[in-house]
Structure formats: C-alpha cells, structure tokens
Amino acid sequence: MSDTASEETKPLPLDAWHRGKGARMVPFAGYEMPIQYNKSEGGGIVAEHDWTRAQAGLFDVSHMGQLMVTGENAATALEELVPGAIASLKPGRIRYTLLLGDEGGILDDLMVTNVTEWIAPEEDEDGNVTKDGYWGEPAFYVVVNGATKWDDIAHMREHLPDDVTLTHLEDQALIALQGPAAATALNRVMRGVPEQLTFMQSTTYDFGELPLRISRCGYTGEDGFEISVPAHQVEILADRLCAEIEVRPAGLGARDSLRLEAGLPLYGHDLTAEIDPVSADLTFALSKARRESGGYKGHATIAAALKDGPARFRVGLILEGRLPAREGAEVFAGDTRIGVVTSGGFSPTLGHPIAMAYVDRAHADEGTELEVEVRNKRLPARVASMPFVPHNYYRGS
Amino acid sequence: MPRYFTDEHEWIDVEGDEATVGITDYAQEQLGDIVFVELPEVGTVLEAGKDAAVVESVKAASDVYAPIGGEVIEVNGSLEDEPALVNSSAEEDGWFFKLTLSDKSELEGLMDDKAYKSFLDGL
Numbered sequence: 001m002s003d004t005a006s007e008e009t010k011p012l013p014l015d016a017w018h019r020g021k022g023a024r025m026v027p028f029a030g031y032e033m034p035i036q037y038n039k040s041e042g043g044g045i046v047a048e049h050d051w052t053r054a055q056a057g058l059f060d061v062s063h064m065g066q067l068m069v070t071g072e073n074a075a076t077a078l079e080e081l082v083p084g085a086i087a088s089l090k091p092g093r094i095r096y097t098l099l100l101g102d103e104g105g106i107l108d109d110l111m112v113t114n115v116t117e118w119i120a121p122e123e124d125e126d127g128n129v130t131k132d133g134y135w136g137e138p139a140f141y142v143v144v145n146g147a148t149k150w151d152d153i154a155h156m157r158e159h160l161p162d163d164v165t166l167t168h169l170e171d172q173a174l175i176a177l178q179g180p181a182a183a184t185a186l187n188r189v190m191r192g193v194p195e196q197l198t199f200m201q202s203t204t205y206d207f208g209e210l211p212l213r214i215s216r217c218g219y220t221g222e223d224g225f226e227i228s229v230p231a232h233q234v235e236i237l238a239d240r241l242c243a244e245i246e247v248r249p250a251g252l253g254a255r256d257s258l259r260l261e262a263g264l265p266l267y268g269h270d271l272t273a274e275i276d277p278v279s280a281d282l283t284f285a286l287s288k289a290r291r292e293s294g295g296y297k298g299h300a301t302i303a304a305a306l307k308d309g310p311a312r313f314r315v316g317l318i319l320e321g322r323l324p325a326r327e328g329a330e331v332f333a334g335d336t337r338i339g340v341v342t343s344g345g346f347s348p349t350l351g352h353p354i355a356m357a358y359v360d361r362a363h364a365d366e367g368t369e370l371e372v373e374v375r376n377k378r379l380p381a382r383v384a385s386m387p388f389v390p391h392n393y394y395r396g397s
Numbered sequence: 398m399p400r401y402f403t404d405e406h407e408w409i410d411v412e413g414d415e416a417t418v419g420i421t422d423y424a425q426e427q428l429g430d431i432v433f434v435e436l437p438e439v440g441t442v443l444e445a446g447k448d449a450a451v452v453e454s455v456k457a458a459s460d461v462y463a464p465i466g467g468e469v470i471e472v473n474g475s476l477e478d479e480p481a482l483v484n485s486s487a488e489e490d491g492w493f494f495k496l497t498l499s500d501k502s503e504l505e506g507l508m509d510d511k512a513y514k515s516f517l518d519g520l
Contacts, residue, residue: 035456036429045455046430253429253456322433322480324453346432346455375435375451 012062013173013231017238021249029146031063034251045253049348052258056179057250058241065149066172066228067142071164074138081159083296085287089114094200094217097285098277099152104298105273108148113141113202145267173234178224181246186225189240199393221262221387223394261347263386269327270342270356278305281314313364316386317355319379324353325372331357332371338363354388401504402513403464408488419492420461423517428454431483436472436494445503450493465503467496
C-alpha cells in the first residue's frame with residue numbers, strides 16, 4: 001500500500017463537519033475532500049453509493065467554481081464560448097454545455113442557469129401600477145469543475161467583452177442532495193420548493209436568514225438538488241438536511257461510482273482539451289440551431305466531425321467477472337489496440353465492472369465484443385449503451 | 398503461533414516452515430470496499446518485498462507485497478467469490494496465501510503485535 005503524494009490543499013467550508021463525521025479526507029482539485037465516511041456509522045463507498053440510489057446522499061461539491069456572468073450582452077457573449085443556446089434559455093432554466101477551445105477541444109463542461117431577475121411592478125398607495133414589472137440585467141450563474149475553475153475564469157475573462165462582468169462567487173459553498181428521497185426530505189426542510197422545480201430548473205429561497213439558490217440537477221443520475229449557500233453558514237444547512245431520516249453524507253468515492261453508472265463523463269478523465277464534443281458523445285450539448293450557424297470557438301472542427309463522423313468515440317464497456325479495468329487500460333479488437341479506458345470501476349448497483357473508453361469508430365457499435373488488458377490479462381468486454389443504470393430525473397408528473 | 402507484521406500492513410503467521418499471509422485490519426479499512434483480490438498461483442516462487450497480490454477496491458487497485466520469500470502452496474479460494482471477506486475478517490478468514498519459508502532469517506526484520514500497534518499509533 002502506498003499513499004498519494006501530498007499536494008498544496010485548502011480546507012472546504014465544511015472541513016470540520018466532514019471530519020466530525022469520521023470522513024477520510026483526500027487531496028482533490030486543490031482541496032481536502034471527503035472520499036468516504038466512517039464505516040461504523042454506515043459509511044464506506046458502497047454503502048454511501050447504495051444509500052444514494054435508495055434514499056438520499058448529501059455531497060459537498062464546494063470545490064466547484066461558482067461564477068456569475070452579467071451584462072446586457074451576457075448571453076450572446078457566452079454563446080461565443082459555448083455551443084449551447086444561451087440566448088434562448090428562459091429565466092430559471094439550466095443548460096449543460098461545454099467551454100470549447102479554438103480547435104473544438106473541450107476545456108470544461110459546465111452548467112449555465114439564467115438567473116435574470118423579475119423586478120416587480122411598483123404601485124402607489126391606492127394599488128395603481130406606477131411602473132411596470134420588467135426583467136433586470138441579464139445574469140447567468142455558471143458552475144464549472146473544481147480542477148479547471150481557475151483556467152476557466154482566465155479563459156472567460158480573456159474572451160468576454162468589457163461590458164460583460166464575470167464574478168467568481170468564492171464565498172459560496174455548494175452542496176448536492178441526490179437520490180429518490182431527496183425531494184421528500186427537502187420538502188420537509190423547505191416546504192413547497194421541490195414542487196416548484198423539475199429537472200434542470202432553478203429558483204431562489206430564503207431559508208431563515210440564509211439566501212439560497214436551489215437547482216434541480218446533479219451528477220449521479222438520480223433526482224436531486226444542488227444548493228448554493230453562503231460558505232460561512234453552510235454547516236447550518238448541512239446539519240438541517242442530515243437531520244432528515246432519508247439523508248446521509250456521501251463522499252467523493254460514491255459520487256464517482258454513481259456518475260460512472262449514470263454514464264456521465266468526468267472532466268480530466270473522459271473529457272479533455274484533446275477531445276471534441278462529437279467524439280465524446282455529447283452531441284446533445286450542441287444546440288441544434290447553432291450546429292450550422294456556428295459562431296462559437298471550435299465550430300469548424302465540430303461541424304467536420306458531425307459531417308464525417310469522429311475517428312473515435314466514447315463508449316460504455318461492460319466487463320464480466322469482478323476485475324475492474326481502470327483508466328489507462330488498453331482496449332483491443334483481436335490483436336489490434338483500438339482504444340483506451342478513460343474511467344472504470346466496479347458498479348455496486350450492477351455487481352460487475354463497468355468502464356468508459358474511447359474506441360475507433362469501427363468498434364463503437366453497441367454489442368461489439370472487445371477485450372481490455374489489465375495487468376497483462378485480456379478481459380472480455382462488450383460495448384454497451386449508457387447510462388449503465390437508468391436515470392431517475394424528475395421531469396414532472 | 399507467532400504473528401509478524403510489515404510496515405506495508407501485511408501479517409504473517411508462521412508455523413514450522415510454513416507461513417500464512419494476509420493484510421491487516423488497518424489496511425482493509427484504508428482500502429475501503431474490496432471487490433476483487435488477485436492472488437498468486439500455487440507454485441509461484443515469491444521474493445520478499447516484491448509484488449505478490451493485487452487488491453481492487455471500488456476506488457483503486459493496490460499492490461500487496463510478499464513480506465517474506467517462498468513458494469506459494471495454497472491460496473484462499475473463498476476470496477474469489479467473496480472478496481469482501483477481506484473487509485469483514487482481514488486477519489482471519491480473509492487470509493491471502495500460504496507459502497513455504499525459504500529463509501527464516503527474513504522474519505527478523507518484521508514487527509510483532511506490540512511493535513505494529515505502536516507503528517500504527519505513529520501514523
């Protein structure tokens with residue numbers, strides 16, 4: 001057994017809270033983060049994973065970058081950096097999109113929420129409207145990956161025009177409540193909030209004195225909420241949510257196995273600056289209207305990949321037995337190396353190993369029989385559709 | 398039957414010229430949920446300090462080193478179907494393999510129970 005080399009890390013706002021719950025802390029994205037909680041209190045990666053699939057896990061994702069992009073031209077300015085339709089995004093709606101480089105490589109994947117506020121009409125004492133209600137200054141709340149946030153901020157500051165302001169919300173913490181019981185538990189703490197939201201919608205809420213932004217989204221494949229809260233008060237909220245019988249804290253380990261089962265790519269592993277969105281099977285994140293019109297970085301490369309098909313493709317692999325294939329494992333068709341695993345592990349829900357890999361297009365069809373090499377052994381693997389475990393998002397009744 | 402420990406968190410029970418090897422309770426706790434154990438084949442001659450087995454947890458793969466040299470004479474087949482035995486009973490039912498001791502003097506550098514406990518306290 002060997003420990004990973006220590007690196008310069010900062011504590012999260014919930015650091016003491018995690019340690020108080022017996023969390024094992026590891027360096028990740030410049031922070032000390034809980035990988036799992038104490039076994040004696042029901043923790044451990046598999047227990048936290050299973051609990052989140054059955055009830056609700058509370059994840060600290062405060063390492064992620066929370067940004068605000070504001071200004072009259074904010075939407076069009078953002079559209080030059082991402083391929084998603086931002087100008088047509090209605091207030092209170094969230095869109096998953098990608099920050100792209102000049103050559104169409106993925107610099108990061110991110111969530112953009114239109115948080116433009118409705119300013120209520122003004123009335124005189126008799127109730128006559130003296131000023132009509134109107135939408136305030138356009139504002140977009142952007143959540144980016146922790147490991148890439150400083151590069152993202154530099155990239156956006158460099159490319160956004162001067163009349164658009166980028167603010168890093170460094171004093172905000174972010175927690176994610178994920179699982180089929182998340183809405184039930186949240187409704188007991190903040191009555192009426194879950195019913196206001198379906199998947200990919202966002203709202204604000206005053207929890208006592210705490211101003212919150214609550215978004216119905218997450219990265220586990222389950223129904224759930226991400227809650228942005230002032231960092232110095234996040235402990236109050238974490239305690240309150242964990243007081244609900246359905247809610248237990250869950251760490252980075254479970255978050256990773258959940259998102260892998262959900263078929264969701266992880267930046268820095270399944271997505272990098274060398275990979276374009278078409279190869280990454282993220283064509284859905286390329287707004288249809290903008291696939292031809294373009295007007296964003298990397299469009300030429302992406303248009304070509306859409307037309308001709310990519311050379312390689314992100315696929316899911318299902319492995320037999322119990323031996324997992326990890327990142328870096330090579331994928332073979334017969335004697336020919338045709339790809340590489342970018343993330344893999346043992347699926348607690350399915351009871352066998354699963355992986356994501358990039359393989360040559362000719363071998364990317366569902367059902368294709370391939371082999372993965374682990375420690376000089378060839379393991380049979382089959383290309384499978386993703387998600388491996390069906391998504392459970394709440395899209396309205 | 399004396400039990401020895403290594404600073405890589407393996408334990409060794411020695412009985413005559415034979416030894417049983419596993420990983421310690423501390424090690425399994427550090428590794429987390431174990432989903433697969435790759436054991437050496439019977440007949441393999443292990444060298445002290447070299448790779449002997451691999452433990453796959455949900456999160457990562459970790460090497461287990463041979464604490465002492467010798468020929469593998471038996472492996473714990475139960476781990477094939479139930480790798481979680483290492484989590485639930487690391488220092489008993491979750492043993493990894495048995496080997497013949499090629500050089501008993503290799504035991505001299507290892508810790509006894511008390512020394513290992515104080516080693517853990519210092520971590």
